[in-house]
Amino acid sequence: MAKPMKRVAPLWQSNEASIVVFVALVLTSWFLATHWFEVSPLLVPDPLSVFPRLAQLIVSMEWWDPLVVTASEVLSAFALSSVLGIALSFVLSRSVWWVKTFDPLLNGINAVPAILFFPLFALLFGLGPGSKIALGFTISFFPIVINTTSAFGRVQSIHLKAALCMGASKWQLLRFVLFPSAIPMILSGLRMGLTLAFLSVLGGETIASFNGLGHQIAESSQAMDSELMYAWILFVIAVSFTLNTLLSRLERLGGRGS
C-alpha cells in the first residue's frame, strides 16, 4: 500500500548530479566521435554544427506548428484512453468475476505489439492525425485499464468494512474510500499511458504522416540533412524530458492524497 508522501522534493534535487554527469559523458563522446574517430557526418554530425542548427530552429519558431500537431494528437489519444480506460476499469471492478475473466484477456491483448496495426489505421483514418490518435489510443489504453483495475482491487477490505459499518453510502464509499485509496496507482497508470501515447504518436509520425515532430525527424532524415535531424531529435528529447518532469511532479502531488 502506497503511503501518502508528506513532502515534494524540489524539481532538481535528487537526480541532478547523475543527470549532469550523464549528459556531459554523452556530449564528450559525441564530440570525440566526430573529431577524433572521424565517423561519417551523415551518421553522426559534428555537435558544433548541430547546436547552432538547434538554436536556429528554436529562434525560427518552426517547431511551433509540428509541436501543436503532435501535442494535440497525443492529448486526444490520451484523453480517449484515460476516460474510457478508467470507466471500463470501474465497471469491471464492480464484480470480482468480471475482473477474473477480463484481466488475463486485457493482459494478453496488451502483450500484442499494437504498432502492427499502424498500416491498418493509416488505411482507415488516413495519414493525418486520425491514424496517430488511433495508434496512441490502442497502445496507451491497456496499461491504464490494467493499472486502474488492479488499483481498485487493492483497496483494503478492512477500509471498506469500516466505512460500511460507519454508514457510508455507495457514493461516499467511492468518493472517500475507493478513489483516495486507488489514486496513487491510477496516477502511475495514467502517467505510463501518457508516455506511451507520446511514444506511439511520434513513432506513427516517423512512419507515415503530413506533419508533427516525428514527421520533421523523418523528413530531415530523408533529405539527408543529418544536422537538422539531430537538432529535431534534441528538441524532442527536451520536450519529453519536460513532460516527464511535469508528470512526476503531478503524480507526487496527487499521491499525497486528497
Add this chain to the structure above:
Amino acid sequence: MQSALKVCVLNPLDIAIEIKGVSHSFEGASGQSSPSSQELMALETTNLEIRRGELLSLIGPSGCGKSTLLNMMGGLLTPASGEVRVNGVQVSAPMPKTVSFVFQENALFPWNTILDNIVVALTFQCVPSSERLDLAHQALRAVGLSEFANYYPDQLSGGMRQRAALARALSLKTDIILMDEPFAALDEQTRMVLGEDLSTLLNQTGKTIVLVTHSLGEAVFLSDRIAVISARPGRVLEVIEVNEPHPRNPEFVTSLKFSELRNRLYELLHDEIRQTLSTQAMGTPTVGPHSSLASSRHG
C-alpha cells in the same frame, strides 16, 4: 429508535443485545451441510444477553467463533440459524446509528489525517458539516490526541493509532461499541495503559461495549462480565461476573480478587486451548474469521 426504546423499557433487565439460539457453520452457511461439516461448525447454539451500559468480554481459544459472534452483533454476518437482536430489533445489516466498531487491524484511512478520519466518519453519519470539525476535535481531545490531529496514521505509533480508532468510534455517538481485539497488535505495556484509559473513558460515556480479547488480564481488568467461549464449535461455557466499580485503577490488577478471577478464567480456558492445539496438530484446516482477517491484511 423510538420503537426500540419502548421494547427496552418493557424489558426489566434492560438488554442491549440479545443472542438467541444462534449457531453458525461456515460450510452450512452457504448451502448443504455434509456429515463431515462438524469440523467447520463455528458456533454451536449460543445464547447470550448483553446488558445496557456494561462491558462484556468474549474470551476463548483462537478460532472459537468469538469474532464471528461479534460480527453477527454488528450485522456484518448473518447467523445460519437463530437471531441477534440489538435494542429489540433483529440485526440484518450494519447499524451505523446504533453500533460502531473498533477493529483489530488498523482500519483508519491512511490517506486522511486522524482528524479527517473522524470528519469523514461523521460525514458518513450525515452529521451537518458545520458540526463535524468541532465534534472531531472533541473526540480527539477525549483520547488525548489533540496535538496529533493533523498527523497521518502512519506517522503515529500503534497505540496512538488504536486510540484514534477509538476516538473515531466514540465520535459516532452510538450506544454500542464492538471491539475486535483492539489491542492485539500492541505491546504489553501499551495495552495496560490503554486499558486504564479505556476504563476511565467508558465510565464517563456509559456505553455498552462488547470486547473480543485473548488476554485474560485485559478481560478481568476491563469487563463487568466475561463470557468464556469453548473451543470450536464455540459455545458459552460460563459467564463470569467481575463486580468491581469503574473506573478501575492499577491497584485492582494486584488485588487478590483480580488473580482469583484470572485463575478461574485460566482454568476454564486451559483445556479448551489444549483441545484447539491438538486438533490443529491433526491438520484440521483453520476456517474461521481469523483466516479471512489474515488474508485481507495481506491482500
